[in-house]
Amino acid sequence: MKWKEILVFAVITLLAVSLFAASASLIAAAKKEGKVVVYSISSRISNAAAAFEKKYGIKVEAYDLHDYELVEKVSKEAKTGVAGADFVIAQDAGRVFGELIKPGYVYTYMPEDMKSVIPAEFQDPLVFAFITKVFCYNSQTYTYPPVDNIWALTDPAWKGKFFFKDPFKEGVNMNFLTMVTSPEWSAKIAKAYEDYYGKPIHLTTPNAGYEWIKGILNNGLVMFTSDTKMSESVGVKGQNVKAIGLFAYTKVRYRTSKNLALMPIMGMEPFAGFYYPAYLLMVKNAKHPNAAKLFIEFLLTPEGFEPWHHSPGVYSSNPEISPFPGDNAFKIWKEILIGEDGNYIFNHRAEIEDFWGSFAY
Amino acid sequence: MYFSKPQNVIMIVLLVILTYLVVLPLVSIVLDTFKVHSSELMRIRGANVGDFTLYHWKGVFTGRFSSYIFYKPLWNTLLVATVTSIIALSIGGFLAWLVTRTNLKYKKSISTLIVFPYIMPSWTLAMAWLDFFKNERIGGAQGLFTALTGIVTPDWFAYGFFPIVMVLGLHYIPFAYILIGGTLRNMDANLEEAAVILKTPRLRIIRKITIPIVMPAMLSTLLLVFSSGMSAFAVPAFLGSPVRYQVLTTQLFRTLNGVNPGYGYLIGLFMIGVGTLVLTINQILLGKRKSFTTVTGKSSNISLINLKKARFSISIVILVALLLVTVIPLGVFAIQSFLVEPGNYHLSNFSNIFWVGKGSPDIANGEPGILRNKYIYMALWNSFALSLLVALIAGSVGILVGYAVVKTRGKPLSSLLDKLAFFPYLIPSMAFSATYLSLFAVRRGIIPPLYGTFLILVLIGSVKYLPFASRAGITSLLQIGKEIEEAAIIFGVPWWKRMFSIIIPIQKPSFLSGFLLPFISSMRELSLYILLVTPSTQVLTTMLFKYNQKGWTQYANAIVLLIVVVVLLSNFIINKVTGASVDKGIGG
Numbered sequence: 001m002k003w004k005e006i007l008v009f010a011v012i013t014l015l016a017v018s019l020f021a022a023s024a025s026l027i028a029a030a031k032k033e034g035k036v037v038v039y040s041i042s043s044r045i046s047n048a049a050a051a052f053e054k055k056y057g058i059k060v061e062a063y064d065l066h067d068y069e070l071v072e073k074v075s076k077e078a079k080t081g082v083a084g085a086d087f088v089i090a091q092d093a094g095r096v097f098g099e100l101i102k103p104g105y106v107y108t109y110m111p112e113d114m115k116s117v118i119p120a121e122f123q124d125p126l127v128f129a130f131i132t133k134v135f136c137y138n139s140q141t142y143t144y145p146p147v148d149n150i151w152a153l154t155d156p157a158w159k160g161k162f163f164f165k166d167p168f169k170e171g172v173n174m175n176f177l178t179m180v181t182s183p184e185w186s187a188k189i190a191k192a193y194e195d196y197y198g199k200p201i202h203l204t205t206p207n208a209g210y211e212w213i214k215g216i217l218n219n220g221l222v223m224f225t226s227d228t229k230m231s232e233s234v235g236v237k238g239q240n241v242k243a244i245g246l247f248a249y250t251k252v253r254y255r256t257s258k259n260l261a262l263m264p265i266m267g268m269e270p271f272a273g274f275y276y277p278a279y280l281l282m283v284k285n286a287k288h289p290n291a292a293k294l295f296i297e298f299l300l301t302p303e304g305f306e307p308w309h310h311s312p313g314v315y316s317s318n319p320e321i322s323p324f325p326g327d328n329a330f331k332i333w334k335e336i337l338i339g340e341d342g343n344y345i346f347n348h349r350a351e352i353e354d355f356w357g358s359f360a361y
Numbered sequence: 362m363y364f365s366k367p368q369n370v371i372m373i374v375l376l377v378i379l380t381y382l383v384v385l386p387l388v389s390i391v392l393d394t395f396k397v398h399s400s401e402l403m404r405i406r407g408a409n410v411g412d413f414t415l416y417h418w419k420g421v422f423t424g425r426f427s428s429y430i431f432y433k434p435l436w437n438t439l440l441v442a443t444v445t446s447i448i449a450l451s452i453g454g455f456l457a458w459l460v461t462r463t464n465l466k467y468k469k470s471i472s473t474l475i476v477f478p479y480i481m482p483s484w485t486l487a488m489a490w491l492d493f494f495k496n497e498r499i500g501g502a503q504g505l506f507t508a509l510t511g512i513v514t515p516d517w518f519a520y521g522f523f524p525i526v527m528v529l530g531l532h533y534i535p536f537a538y539i540l541i542g543g544t545l546r547n548m549d550a551n552l553e554e555a556a557v558i559l560k561t562p563r564l565r566i567i568r569k570i571t572i573p574i575v576m577p578a579m580l581s582t583l584l585l586v587f588s589s590g591m592s593a594f595a596v597p598a599f600l601g602s603p604v605r606y607q608v609l610t611t612q613l614f615r616t617l618n619g620v621n622p623g624y625g626y627l628i629g630l631f632m633i634g635v636g637t638l639v640l641t642i643n644q645i646l647l648g649k650r651k652s653f654t655t656v657t658g659k660s661s662n663i664s665l666i667n668l669k670k671a672r673f674s675i676s677i678v679i680l681v682a683l684l685l686v687t688v689i690p691l692g693v694f695a696i697q698s699f700l701v702e703p704g705n706y707h708l709s710n711f712s713n714i715f716w717v718g719k720g721s722p723d724i725a726n727g728e729p730g731i732l733r734n735k736y737i738y739m740a741l742w743n744s745f746a747l748s749l750l751v752a753l754i755a756g757s758v759g760i761l762v763g764y765a766v767v768k769t770r771g772k773p774l775s776s777l778l779d780k781l782a783f784f785p786y787l788i789p790s791m792a793f794s795a796t797y798l799s800l801f802a803v804r805r806g807i808i809p810p811l812y813g814t815f816l817i818l819v820l821i822g823s824v825k826y827l828p829f830a831s832r833a834g835i836t837s838l839l840q841i842g843k844e845i846e847e848a849a850i851i852f853g854v855p856w857w858k859r860m861f862s863i864i865i866p867i868q869k870p871s872f873l874s875g876f877l878l879p880f881i882s883s884m885r886e887l888s889l890y891i892l893l894v895t896p897s898t899q900v901l902t903t904m905l906f907k908y909n910q911k912g913w914t915q916y917a918n919a920i921v922l923l924i925v926v927v928v929l930l931s932n933f934i935i936n937k938v939t940g941a942s943v944d945k946g947i948g949g
Binding site for chain 2 (some may be wrong): 061063066069075079080084103228230259347
């Protein structure tokens, strides 16, 4: 028995050493490359880049892009063979799958040591974090949430008072609208209509989801190009703002720095907003693949996630990283938010785009 | 021997190059309107990338959604372009008349200030308008105007059609002023003078003599501003989006960046068609009276109209109005770039973090102040290097075009080169860059894909601004008598020496404007580059657009100031060193 134990111990030690060795060789290879280029949909990448530079002495060029730009640029760069990004933090599942992963322009690299940490369902493609967008109101104007049903936003009382990001300026918003029309969610929206008005919905469009989209557009929906601006517009103090915005929940971090009064409407029927994953993906013709791998691994650790940990609304795929103090666990948010179904989005988003466009402009 | 003459060699070489850089992209974009693109697989079911399709043509012109995709933006575009050109023409023309024909005061200051709105990027005024007049529709934080007066601006005044045409109109007033003023200054005043001696009433002189003579210049202004207004992108993008006001360029940008680029290519093609049509009309109108003003032969000055009592008040009104549209916007940017909490104008709320701050995690995700940001410096350097290269290439090629065209005048190839070198002017910037995107995204024969390189920016900038330089080149070479060069040829002076020792020195100021205009235009260009930049080839304007879209207003305002300072400073230095100035050439 004893010998067996020793043998097991030796094997484990060997494994561990070889693992560390792999990591050490990765570090060495990365240092040799000396540089890494990343395109990211989150501007906080620049802080992570600074930390990474400091830790490994590897230079980082970090570019912050819109999701549509990122897809455009990466696919063009891959097609033309231009050296661009080594890895990306991308969002907008439909386009990322269809236009980047499928043609092989990007692929998943799963760091060995993280395989046991990151839940299996987030490993391929590798999820960096989940981001939530939630209905918010001005908590100086209202003590309690002024509405609790999405149909209120189609009421004359809220005409011109509902703010939303221009879905043509950020794909995840279009994905959300697409999901709203899915059989599952449109049924819930139809039920919410009955709860709100006390009568069944009368359809002029394919389903209740479409009907709601048409309703908010005909009710003077205001489109923003930026979630930051929207959060300022909803949350500014002393102006008696009577508006509701659906924007990235992480913007509530401006409560103190920009003196904003913002609260989420968690009880909104049938959903309080939506969430979407941001993926970590290696680029096919990366010039600095090892540095990129090292950076990806770094971003999955608490140390690398630090810049995103300053605020609520962003949740690492690494369960060891707890949410921002005071924020709910992602599990709780997931229950009340709409998620992305890549397949449904890929097959139906074009219809929603046309539908939206024809009412919006 | 045909090729023993340098002008013939230059001609053929330029024709080949320009065919490649101007005509081929057009062919490529036409083909692209019939193709399935990779991002369209979501849209065109069951198709493969590269398949032939009529989807785009049907969708844009006859589809169920063609009204929002095409017809409504088209109508808005035509309306914006028309009203813009009318505003620019009436105000610019009136100012030109006041300055050249009356005893207005402060003429020099007015002349200097008036080119400001043109030198500044057009969207600086749009941003200022938003900062100044925005209302609660898009934000709880009120604009400066509401903060000062308590008056809440109505939506139509703050966003959409009205501010778009106001801002674009203001931007193109200098253009009308320069074109019409130039004609007024150079025209033979004897006719007017004769009428004065015959005691013809002033209004009758204006109606019967002045206006008919400047008519071609006025029509040109109208058409050129119309085509510029049609291709404007940033101004409608900034001012239109809060009320969902779409024009063709904003649709173009959206579709090319979204999931249906085929629509974008088609819209771009359509815009090129309209631009060509408008400018062809212009050519026909001008072509009828193709005489060139010569350097000499200008008659004595006409006696100026005495504005009498109104003189002082009119002068002051104009001067104040000009200050309002030049200095005030810059002031607004300056103030806004120091405000931490938007809309709070208390002194305690002022901070220089957006300029020199190290970046704090709770403001704009720790973005450092722009003077500490290495990416801003990179973009500044890119902008500067790009504009310099564009100016050098466009300016030099412009002289060569002028030489070849003038020396072989009357031959068919000469007028072909003339037209080809002017053609990029007719193409709306964003549509033009769409053609480059379409042509240079893949390897074509021996030419590697240029997408993502700095070179493609230099190429498109040089070609797009060649018309300024080739115009300058042609007109100035026309003014040089043949005899001078012929004398040198007899003495066996080689071609390059003739160019550098005789031709270029004679028309130096005029040639220089062929370098200056491309430089300044490129420094403030957004729509030409925005589709083609990649993160490492960002220029200042595309960077600014990004900051603005992100809602990081303070950084954006600081960058605007940076751009304006660089442009004004370059203009000033070039003007002092070489004597060239913007108001000597045409612009777009």
